[in-house]
Amino acid sequence: MIDDPQRVSGAVRGDLLIVADPDGAHRWRFVPDLGTAKSWLLLDECPDCTALVPISRIATRADLGAYRDTDDPSDGSPDEFYTDPAHHPDCGLAAHS
Ligand SMILES: [Zn+2]
Numbered sequence: 001m002i003d004d005p006q007r008v009s010g011a012v013r014g015d016l017l018i019v020a021d022p023d024g025a026h027r028w029r030f031v032p033d034l035g036t037a038k039s040w041l042l043l044d045e046c047p048d049c050t051a052l053v054p055i056s057r058i059a060t061r062a063d064l065g066a067y068r069d070t071d072d073p074s075d076g077s078p079d080e081f082y083t084d085p086a087h088h089p090d091c092g093l094a095a096h097s
Contacts, residue, residue, distance in 0.1 A: 004031055016043075028064065033057060033078075042067060046081075047074050049091035053084040 004016035017030040017040065030040035031054060041054035042064070056067045057078045067073070074081065074093060087094035 030058065033080075039063075041078065041080055044073060046087060046091060046093060047072070048093040049088035051084075051086040051088055051091070053086050054078065054080040056081075 015032055017032075019028045019030065020026075021028065029043040029052065031043060033039045033041050039057050039059035042056045042058045043052050044055045045051070046053045046055070055073055055077055056063070058064050058067065082093065082095040084094070
């Protein structure tokens with residue numbers, strides 16, 4: 001577990017959890033889902049701007065498997081995907097305020 005350099009909640013940096021695949025081919029990055037203690041938000045590349053953003057809510061290994069098999073990674077993304085500060089300024093998927 002290391003500090004998340006992108007997301008700060010309050011005065012402390014958010015936690016960032018990195019999990020390596022058993023085959024070592026992919027390292028999955030998660031940040032805590034602030035709405036519930038039971039799930040995490042998976043960080044992966046935004047399909048539009050390739051920034052590392054919270055793209056899927058993951059509670060079980062089956063959720064991760066389903067995400068891995070999907071054709072459109074942004075399909076069904078949580079609100080945090082659209083509002084994440086890591087999106088590039090010209091990203092077409094981010095909700096710019
Ligand atoms: Zn983006």
